[in-house]
Amino acid sequence: MGAVKVLVTGGCGYIGSATARWLSQRGAAVTVLDDLSEGHRSAWDGEFVELDLLDRDALHQWAERKEFDGVIHFAARCYVGESVQQPIRYWRANVVPVIHLCEVMQGVPLVFSSTCATFGDPLTPTLAEDHPQNPVNPYGATKAAVERLLRDREEAGEGAFAALRYFNAAGACPSGEHGEHHDPETHLIPLACQAALGRRDELTVFGTDWDTPDGTCVRDYIHIDDLASAHEIALRRILDGGSSGAWNLGTGIGVSVKEILDAVGECLGSPVPFVEGPRRLGDPECLVADPSLAKAELGWKASYTDIERLISTAAVWHQNHPEGYSS
Ligand SMILES: NC(=O)c1ccc[n+]([C@@H]2O[C@H](COP(=O)([O-])OP(=O)(O)OC[C@H]3O[C@@H](n4cnc5c(N)ncnc54)[C@H](O)[C@@H]3O)[C@@H](O)[C@H]2O)c1
Incomplete structure (x- = not known):
């Protein structure tokens, strides 16, 4: 990466802290900006500023x-259900900070955390970049709006961008430094690990009658170190004058909820207690990336394609961090 100066917003959060560490280990001078509304101060021990991006002044x-060579913008509110209940809060929290950043970082290339939630209900078995973007919740809509904002900014010559649309971010750094600690936790793998370790009651599997091999929903789980490497490559591309764009980041492999529970149980030597519940409104049956464009244009592909290997990193983190970053 070399001695580029990078601002990482939301760098005390789950994916941001793993990426900040990844870039800093590769020679970048990283400054993390976070308001600690969700993030953890102990997730990052380098240059840090506590600041709310909504505070323009x-x-x-x-x-x-x-002065920064590039910005990687992770900071956002990320709970889909909450976004349905509090849409205005989400539009403000996820769009206004980008406007503020673009105002102060004129001309600076920006890598943006986008999401497969910008696509809405899948029309094809795997999702490529040209799949229509019809988000079905305010969270996905705010992310799609920011992608549009960044395209407009780029077309006006005000700064290059890379929008990276993650599928399900998962796993922990193999070094044991970074793992998943959201409050409340809504993601399947941490919930399953905590349930298998007896730290929470059984979890609910939402729908077992989907049209999938075992009846449960299928998702594409992408390891946080694979996401970190994609950010490094995308940032390098736009710093070097490569064209802006949006890329889908996933493994291209679908894994069902039941397969995740089995793998977590296997890894931790204790089955995950669960109950079967009804389908959740708005849950697509299957969300799997077509990562070919990222491979062709960025030369990136996921290295954690074996779900047991990915889950073992998360399992170790949860075993060693019973209270997450507060441990
Ligand atoms: N986790 C996933 O599976 C996933 C999937 C697709 C996209 N994303 C996107 O990736 C990004 C990171 O996700 P995450 O899971 O690491 O979330 P996270 O909540 O762990 O991290 C977000 C960080 O941003 C900070 N933040 C929020 N609002 C801020 C503000 N106004 N000013 C300064 N800091 C602020 C929070 O304190 C937190 O540290 C988000 O933009 C999210 O939408 C995540």
């Missing part, structure tokens, strides 16, 4: 004395 004041 504070951001302007702080950024006046700084």
Whole structure:
């Protein structure tokens, strides 16, 4: 990566902290900005500023004395259900910070955390970049809107961008430094690990009558170190003058909820207690990436394609961090 100066917003969060560490280990000078609304201060021990991106004046004041080669913007609110209940909060939380950042970082290339939720209900078995973007919840809509904003900015010559649309981010750094700690936790793998370790009651499997091999929903789980490497490559591309764009980041392999529970149980030597519940409104049956464009244009592909290997990193993190970052 070399000595580029990178601002990582949301760098005390799950994916942001893993990426900040990844870039810093490869020679980048990383500054993390986070308001700690969701993130954990102990997730990052380098250069840090505690700042809320919604506070335009504070951001302007702080950024006046700084110069960055690139920005990686992770900071956002990320709970789909909450976004349905509080849409205005989500539009404000996920769009306004990008406007503020673009105002203070004129011309600076920006890598953006987008999501497969920008696509809405899949029309094809795997999702490529040209799949229509019809988000079905405010969270996905805010992310699609930011992609549009960044395209407009780029077309006006005000800064290159890379929108990286993650599928289900998962796993922990093999070094044991970074893992998943959301509050409340809504993601399947941490919930399953905590249930198998007896730290929470059984979990609910939402729907066992889907048209999938075992009746449960199928998702594409992408390891956080694979996401980190994609950010490094995408940032390098736009810093070097390569064209802007959007890329889907997944393994291309679908894994069912039951397969995840089996793998977690196997890894931790204790079955995951679960109950079967009804389908959840708005859950697509199957969400799997077609990652061919990222391979062709970025030269990136996932290295964690074996779900047991990915889950073992998460299992170790949860065994060693019973209280997450508070442990
Ligand atoms: N986790 C996933 O599976 C997934 C999938 C697709 C996309 N994403 C996107 O990736 C990004 C990171 O996700 P994550 O799971 O690491 O989330 P996270 O909640 O762990 O991290 C987000 C970080 O942003 C910070 N933040 C939020 N609002 C802020 C503000 N106004 N000013 C400063 N800091 C602020 C939070 O404190 C937190 O540390 C998000 O943009 C999310 O939408 C995540």
